[in-house]
Amino acid sequence: MATKQAVSFKLNGKAVDVVVEPRELLIHTLRERLQHTGPHIGCETTHCGACTVDLDGMSVKSCTVLTVQCQDSEMLTIEGFEQGGALHALQESFHEQHGLQCGFCTPGMITRAYRLLKENPNPSEEEIRYWMAGNLCRCTGYQNIVKAVQHAAKKLAAAAA
Amino acid sequence: MAASTDTLERESKLQGLGSSRLRKEDARFIRGRGTYVDDIKLPGMLFGAMVRSPYAHARIKSIDKSKALAVPGVVAVLTADDLKPVKLHWMPTLGGDVQAVLADKKVCFQMQEVAMVIAGDRYSAADGAELVEVDYEELPAIVDPHKSMTPDAPIIREDIADKDNVGHGPRTHPNHIFTWEAGDKAGVDATFAGAEVTVREEILNPRVHPCPLETCGCVASFDKPTGQLTVYLTSQAPHLVRTVVAMLSGIPESKIRIVGGDIGGGFGNKVPVYPGYVVAIVASIVTGVPIKWIESRIDNISTTGFARDYHGVGELAADKDGRIKALRFTALADHGAFNSHVSATKLPAGLFSICTGSYAIPKAYARVDAVYTNKAPGGVAYRCSLRVTEAVYLIERMIDVLAQKLGLDKAEIRRRNFVKAEQFPYTTALGWTLDSGNYHGALDKVLKAVDYDGLRKEQAEKRARGELMGIGISTFTEIVGAGPTKVCDILGIGLFDSCDIRVNPTGSAIARLGTMSQGQGHATTYAQIIATELGLSSDEIQIEEGDTDKAPYGAGTWGSRSTPVGGAAAAMAARKIRAKAQKIAAHLLEVGEGDLEWEVDRFKVKGNPSQAKTMKDIAMAAHTSNLPDGMEKGLDATEYYDPPNMTFPFGAYVCVVDIDRHTGEPKVRRFYALDDCGTRINPMIIEGQIHGGLTEAFAVAFGQAIPFDENGNHLGNSLMDYFLPTAVETPHWETDHTVTPSPHHPIGAKGVAESPHVGGIPCFSNAVVDAFAHLGVTHMDMPHTSYRVWQQCKALGLNER
Ligand code: FES
Ligand code: FES
Numbered sequence: 001m002a003t004k005q006a007v008s009f010k011l012n013g014k015a016v017d018v019v020v021e022p023r024e025l026l027i028h029t030l031r032e033r034l035q036h037t038g039p040h041i042g043c044e045t046t047h048c049g050a051c052t053v054d055l056d057g058m059s060v061k062s063c064t065v066l067t068v069q070c071q072d073s074e075m076l077t078i079e080g081f082e083q084g085g086a087l088h089a090l091q092e093s094f095h096e097q098h099g100l101q102c103g104f105c106t107p108g109m110i111t112r113a114y115r116l117l118k119e120n121p122n123p124s125e126e127e128i129r130y131w132m133a134g135n136l137c138r139c140t141g142y143q144n145i146v147k148a149v150q151h152a153a154k155k156l157a158a159a160a161a
Numbered sequence: 162m163a164a165s166t167d168t169l170e171r172e173s174k175l176q177g178l179g180s181s182r183l184r185k186e187d188a189r190f191i192r193g194r195g196t197y198v199d200d201i202k203l204p205g206m207l208f209g210a211m212v213r214s215p216y217a218h219a220r221i222k223s224i225d226k227s228k229a230l231a232v233p234g235v236v237a238v239l240t241a242d243d244l245k246p247v248k249l250h251w252m253p254t255l256g257g258d259v260q261a262v263l264a265d266k267k268v269c270f271q272m273q274e275v276a277m278v279i280a281g282d283r284y285s286a287a288d289g290a291e292l293v294e295v296d297y298e299e300l301p302a303i304v305d306p307h308k309s310m311t312p313d314a315p316i317i318r319e320d321i322a323d324k325d326n327v328g329h330g331p332r333t334h335p336n337h338i339f340t341w342e343a344g345d346k347a348g349v350d351a352t353f354a355g356a357e358v359t360v361r362e363e364i365l366n367p368r369v370h371p372c373p374l375e376t377c378g379c380v381a382s383f384d385k386p387t388g389q390l391t392v393y394l395t396s397q398a399p400h401l402v403r404t405v406v407a408m409l410s411g412i413p414e415s416k417i418r419i420v421g422g423d424i425g426g427g428f429g430n431k432v433p434v435y436p437g438y439v440v441a442i443v444a445s446i447v448t449g450v451p452i453k454w455i456e457s458r459i460d461n462i463s464t465t466g467f468a469r470d471y472h473g474v475g476e477l478a479a480d481k482d483g484r485i486k487a488l489r490f491t492a493l494a495d496h497g498a499f500n501s502h503v504s505a506t507k508l509p510a511g512l513f514s515i516c517t518g519s520y521a522i523p524k525a526y527a528r529v530d531a532v533y534t535n536k537a538p539g540g541v542a543y544r545c546s547l548r549v550t551e552a553v554y555l556i557e558r559m560i561d562v563l564a565q566k567l568g569l570d571k572a573e574i575r576r577r578n579f580v581k582a583e584q585f586p587y588t589t590a591l592g593w594t595l596d597s598g599n600y601h602g603a604l605d606k607v608l609k610a611v612d613y614d615g616l617r618k619e620q621a622e623k624r625a626r627g628e629l630m631g632i633g634i635s636t637f638t639e640i641v642g643a644g645p646t647k648v649c650d651i652l653g654i655g656l657f658d659s660c661d662i663r664v665n666p667t668g669s670a671i672a673r674l675g676t677m678s679q680g681q682g683h684a685t686t687y688a689q690i691i692a693t694e695l696g697l698s699s700d701e702i703q704i705e706e707g708d709t710d711k712a713p714y715g716a717g718t719w720g721s722r723s724t725p726v727g728g729a730a731a732a733m734a735a736r737k738i739r740a741k742a743q744k745i746a747a748h749l750l751e752v753g754e755g756d757l758e759w760e761v762d763r764f765k766v767k768g769n770p771s772q773a774k775t776m777k778d779i780a781m782a783a784h785t786s787n788l789p790d791g792m793e794k795g796l797d798a799t800e801y802y803d804p805p806n807m808t809f810p811f812g813a814y815v816c817v818v819d820i821d822r823h824t825g826e827p828k829v830r831r832f833y834a835l836d837d838c839g840t841r842i843n844p845m846i847i848e849g850q851i852h853g854g855l856t857e858a859f860a861v862a863f864g865q866a867i868p869f870d871e872n873g874n875h876l877g878n879s880l881m882d883y884f885l886p887t888a889v890e891t892p893h894w895e896t897d898h899t900v901t902p903s904p905h906h907p908i909g910a911k912g913v914a915e916s917p918h919v920g921g922i923p924c925f926s927n928a929v930v931d932a933f934a935h936l937g938v939t940h941m942d943m944p945h946t947s948y949r950v951w952q953q954c955k956a957l958g959l960n961e962r
Contacts, residue, residue, distance in 0.1 A: 021284065028283070037200040038193020040425070042374045043458040047880035050374060078193030091191040095183060098849045102680030103190025104197065104374045104425030129888040136880075138374045138426045139680045141852030142888040 009073045011036070012080030018067065026062040026070060027051045030077065038078035038107040042136065049135030052108035053077045059115045061134070076114070078107035089155035090114060090148070099148030101139035109135050113149045122153055171761045176700065177693030178908065181845035185684045185704075195423040199455050201380045201393045207236055209441055209454040210286035212276040212293045213464075214268035217304070217535040217873020218315070219297040221266055221275070228292040229278055234285030238293060239444060240276045241265040249443050251320075252409055254501035255401075255433055255651055256509070257328025258338070259320070260538060261499070262436045268297070269317055269498035270537050271873050272463040274436040279444050279452060302535040302873035306472060306495035309336040309532035317498055317533045327500065329509040336533045338500050341510040343591050344526035349478075352487035352524050356478035360562045365942045366551045367866040368470035368495070368536070370462045371543040371857075372885060373679070375425020377465050378455035379438045381445040390445075391418045394438060396707075397431045397677050398717025401651060403709045405434045406442065408652075421707025427679035428857065429541035430466035432503050432719050437465075462878040467867060468543035470495035470536075471551040475559040483567050483574045487524040488590070490516050490555050494531040499538035502531070503719075504547050505649040505656065511547025512807075514591040515640040518556035519600045519811060520578040525590035535873045544857050544918040546641050546720035553637045557923035561634075561930065562939045570617075571931070572608055575636050576601060586904070593640060595809045596911075597901045599837070603813040604636050607835045610897060611815045624935050629820035629959070633928025635813070637920035641912040642725025642808045643716075651716065657803040658722065659713035660730035662691060662738060664796035666784040668777035669701035672734070675715010676727035677707045681914060682846045683723060687731050689842055690908060694735030695742075696762030696776040713799055721810075721912035724842065725903075730802035732907040737798035745782050746774040748789040808903045808911035812836040812920050816928040822959040825951025827863065827929055829892040834921070839902045839911035850914040852894050858921025860886050862929075864944045884944070933957070 008017045011034065018033050025044075030036040030053070039062055042048035046064045053062045054076040081088040090110045093099065100106040109132070116123060116131045123131065128146050137145060176182040189195050226238040241263040244250035251259045264275045278289035301315045308314060316322050316335040325332055329339035353359055380393040390412055396402050399419040407414035424431060441454040456465065476489040492513070496502050504511050510529035517525050529548075542548065564574040579600040580587045587595045607613075616632050623630045646655025659675040672691055676683060684704040692699035706712055715727065739759070746764035747754040750772055757764040765773035774782075782788065783796040817831040834851055841847055864884025868876040877883055902909025922943070929945045930938060936957050941949070954960040 023284070031199075032202075032282070036193075037197075040197065040375065041199065041455075042376075042425075043880045045458065045879055045881065048374060048458075048885075078191075082192060087191070094191050095187040098184065098845050100187060100190055101682070101849060101853060102374070102424060102426040103186070103195050106190045107193040110191065129891075133887040133889045136374060136885050136887060138372065138428070138857070138885065139853045140849060141854075141856035141894060142891050143852045143894055144849060146888065 005068050007067055007071050009070045009075055011075050012077060020067045022066065022068050024067045026065040026067045029067040030062060036077050036079050040104055040107065042104065047136065049112060050105055050108045052111045052135060054111055054115055059112045076111065078111055081110065089152040093148040093152035093155065097144050097148040097151050099140060099145045105135060105137040109137065109145060113152065116149065117153055117156060121157065168761055175692045175696065175698050175762065177689050178840065178842055180689060181843055182685055182689060182699060184682050186682060197375055197423050197425050198378045198380060198393050198395050203380060203382055203451040206380065206451040206453055207279050207281060207448065208283045208286045209277045209279050209444060209452050210283065210290040211274050211437060211460065212278065212290045212295065214264065214271060214273040214275050216268060216297055216299050217271040217302040218300040219268050220300065221264060221268065222296040222298055224276060225294040228294065229289040232285055232289045232292060234281040235278055235289040236448065237279040237444065238276055238289065239263065239279065239440060244443055247443060249409060249439060252434065252439055254499060256500040256502040256504055257506065258500035260501050262439045270535050271875055272460065272537065277440045277444065279448065304534060304536065304869050304871055304873050306493050306532050306534050309534055310334040317535060338496055338531040338533060339509050340528065340530050342528045343514045345524055346526045349487045349489050349524045349526040353478045353489065356486055357481045358566060359476065359478045360559065360566050361474065361476045362559060362562050362940045364473045364475055364555055364558055364940060366469040366471040366473065366554055367943060368467050369543060369861055369865040370467050370867060370883065371428035371430040371541065372462060372883065373426030373428050373430050376456035376458055376461040377431060377435060379441050380451055380453045381441040382451035383445040383449065385449050388412070389416050390442065391420065392442060393420045393422055395424055395431050396421055397427045397679060397719045399677055399707050399709050400675055400714045401654065401716060402434055404652065404654060409439065410442065419709045421677045424677065424679035428544045429468060429719060431679065432541055433466060433501055435465050459879050462867065462883055463875055464537050466541040467537055467539040468541050469551060470540060473551065473555050475555045477559050477563050479563055481567065483563060483569045483577050485520060485522045485578050488517060488522050489526050491528045492551065494529050495534050495536065496531050496540065497534060497536040497538040500531065501538040503541050505643060505651060507648060508547065511542065512640050513548040513552045515549055515593060515638070516552035516556050517589045517591055518553060519580060519636050519638040521580045521584065522590055527591060536869065542720060544854060545915045546643060549640055550919045550922060553919050554923045557635045557637060558926060558940065561927050565934055565939055571634050572604060572613060575604060575634065594806060595638060596806055596903045596905055598638065598809065598811050599899060599901050600636060600811060603811065603835050603837055603899050606897065606899065607813040607815055607833055611831065611833050613815070616817060629822050629932040631818045631820065631928040631930065631932030633816040633818065633924045633931055635920045635924035635927060638809050638811045639916050639919050640807050640809055641721035641915060642804055643720045643722055644807050645805060646803050655803065656716045657801050658715040658726040658730050659799065659801045660727065660734040661713045661799040662734045662797065664738060664780045666781050668697055668780040670697055671703040671705065672731060673705045673712040674727050674731065675713055676718040676723040678718065681718065681723060681850065686842045686846060687728065690728055690731045691735045694732055695738060721915045724910045724912045725808045725906060726802055726804055728910055729804060729907050730800045733802055734798045734800035737800065738796055741796065742776060742779045744789055744792065745779050749774050749782055805905050808839065808906060810836065810838045810911040810913060810916050812916050814920050814924040816924045818928040818932060820932050820950060822954045823962065824947055825954050826947040827945055827950055832892050833895045833897065834917060835897040835899065836913060836916050837899045837901050838913035838916065839900065839906065840909035841898065841900060842910060847913050848896050851896050851917045854914055854917030855894050855921045856886060856891050858918045859891065859925060860884055862922050862925035862943055862945060864946055866944050
């Protein structure tokens with residue numbers, strides 16, 4: 001076993017310090033050490049996107065990131081979306097548009113959609129489908145997820161106006 | 162009427178039956194606060210990792226644990242020899258067979274469970290699992306079920322080699338599991354012999370996997386001082402699991418608590434009891450601390466809950482106008498190395514006998530031969546009731562084959578054979594009584610909506626230009642809601658379901674059911690049923706399922722049985738409460754019960770509507786001394802509902818597919834799905850279920866298959882190879898409905914979530930084959946990947962530029 005390393009980063013705005021083996025995956029650090037069980041494990045092979053978190057302004061699959069790579073980074077997970085008791089527009093929209101069923105993909109979906117809307121605030125259906133293709137859902141058939149993202153885009157635009 | 166505005170307003174406030182009420186369960190999921198099994202963390206918990214066989218068939222000569230035990234953090238390594246003293250190295254399956262919990266002297270499929278390493282965290286458990294040294298002696302493997310029963314076939318199950326029966330009648334070969342038959346064989350043979358036209362086709366439903374996004378897993382926690390066993394488990398049927406665990410372990414069932422928690426999708430994968438669960442339970446009993454075992458995705462696809470692997474032969478006999486006179490369907494079923502196929506005891510081939518579909522076919526015969534192979538055991542019903550997809554696929558494909566043979570239109574041949582609306586209830590040649598339907602109405606509505614004639618015209622023009630366009634139709638009848646306990650039991654337990662409702666003094670209520678949501682939204686929809694029955698707001702009705710210490714006994718959620726059985730139990734329990742409430746209201750209003758009528762949320766005195774008691778008033782009164790003489794306090798009821806019949810949802814689907822003849826790429830241009838699931842509880846949720854079911858049907862039709870090489874090695878068991886459609890491939894779905902209530906269900910509902918899967922798969926296949934129909938192609942096996950479709954193009958010389 002290699003010696004453990006100390007890693008510090010910002011998780012949903014709060015500074016955290018962990019001591020991990022170099023091989024430890026970020027998803028395990030989040031879920032097992034930091035009690036952030038929102039991001040889920042659906043494959044551990046970078047296919048399903050259930051583990052998606054936002055790392056320094058990029059969507060990443062945290063099952064394929066080593067925690068030691070995250071020194072000094074800023075991270076957003078589903079747990080960081082609700083601010084001051086108010087849900088994020090994406091959270092509201094997934095609910096209102098029935099964009100989830102079992103809910104297992106939902107934290108990853110919302111986190112991915114967050115970055116999508118940052119980069120493309122008014123995406124077409126086709127763009128949403130392409131930009132969300134790294135996140136699998138077995139329940140919804142995606143149609144209502146697309147609607148939810150479009151709905152959130154409108155809400156965010158209205159709020160910004 | 163003046164009263165009606167007020168009544169309607171009160172009714173809509175309840176958000177009961179028919180309302181697209183938003184889901185109650187979303188609040189935790191959108192915050193990342195669900196409690197799935199891998200989120201459970203108990204003090205002192207250890208982690209189990211499975212050691213699995215690299216061979217499909219081999220003898221185990223020895224197992225050396227020493228290197229694994231030397232890994233820091235590893236606490237124990239369990240093998241079959243360690244489970245033997247507690248007699249838990251084998252377990253009964255839901256198919257009437259036994260299955261090795263950990264391989265006992267030999268392995269019978271690749272990735273079979275051989276040992277479990279228990280360690281402080283998942284990393285050291287995985288390290289330990291790498292270092293368990295197993296010495297194997299490889300044996301020849303059987304992969305093709307057609308070769309299972311040859312005279313020189315290697316014997317897969319030496320443990321039962323001398324048994325002439327494994328629960329479902331006589332066996333004719335050591336690799337034979339059962340032969341099941343139904344119908345009038347001689348009559349069918351005679352009809353075929355004299356028929357004007359017959360068609361025959363070999364039709365495969367390949368081995369696939371339901372692959373929910375969350376894999377299977379558990380946390381087993383045995384408390385030595387109290388002897389209490391708690392298991393957090395990804396289970397669609399927690400109560401059945403509790404019973405199996407009690408039978409296995411000898412622990413009194415009252416000391417076993419199974420907690421379902423939140424389930425990340427099931428689709429059939431989470432019905433059986435898997436070896437990992439049993440080893441985790443034993444490990445917890447041995448170590449005295451909680452043990453977590455979670456499958457990896459590769460483990461999930463390789464070992465737990467495959468579906469299908471049905472090698473069918475369909476035959477129809479008809480007159481020259483296309484009226485079907487007889488049906489003969491047979492199938493060779495590959496059950497893998499252990500018969501852990503989930504089936505009702507008396508129905509080893511499940512509900513395959515629904516294979517007469519939506520058609521009035523006077524004579525039918527069906528037969529299924531099930532065999533062992535060196536593949537993972539199972540199977541389960543992947544988003545369908547037991548063997549219903551296989552049955553519906555056969556009939557919906559075969560009717561197209563017959564149409565092509567006769568040069569008839571594929572919609573017209575269906576119309577000529579449909580059971581007519583006035584014939585319901587209609588008893589099929591294989592003995593099912595279809596409860597209600599309007600097949601002509603459904604098909605006509607869909608054909609009009611898609612402009613079917615226009616599509617056929619467009620297709621003719623394209624064919625003239627050498628382009629490939631296919632139109633698929635599927636007019637399926639499903640059979641769901643297992644089921645009447647006279648026909649349906651598992652391990653002797655009838656497949657009834659239950660609901661227990663308690664109304665609180667202030668008029669809110671809690672209801673607990675024996676079913677188990679895995680995304681279907683039960684917390685929302687059951688509350689709607691009860692809201693309408695009791696006149697209480699659905700927002701004040703709490704639903705609980707999945708914790709066997711709290712919920713009444715039930716067989717769980719699979720086979721679309723929640724609405725037909727659990728939903729019926731909810732309505733009936735609520736009606737018991739309303740009957741008592743009526744007595745209380747009569748007492749409070751000092752009138753006879755017969756003088757009262759029910760209106761939305763209250764009993765009012767006939768002819769004097771200002772004299773009324775709301776359900777809320779009555780709930781409070783039920784907890785006071787002001788009750789009729791001798792009446793018990795409280796406003797509670799429990800119902801164990803044994804359905805009188807299955808329900809038979811149906812639908813009419815049309816799919817339009819364009820195929821690139823140079824690359825073989827099939828593109829679904831349009832998919833129109835009309836479903837009739839009887840009374841609709843929540844249209845929003847129904848639509849969501851249909852989107853999901855169609856997407857899983859699309860996955861099966863266009864990409865899913867679990868391939869093996871001739872030695873039984875998996876050739877595709879990760880998400881790299883196994884097709885789960887992304888948002889990009891998934892077509893846009895158009896949905897529609899008709900409403901033909903079930904006459905025997907308390908609220909007329911039939912169940913819906915499986916219909917789109919069952920009806921969708923043949924619709925896609927029919928569309929793909931239809932694209933080649935003018936060139937004489939009558940059948941193409943799934944999955945219709947671009948490569949396989951391109952091979953068809955190439956065989957016909959269509960790919961040339
Ligand atoms: S768990 Fe990370 S992509 Fe699937
Ligand atoms: S809601 Fe179940 S996987 Fe997406």
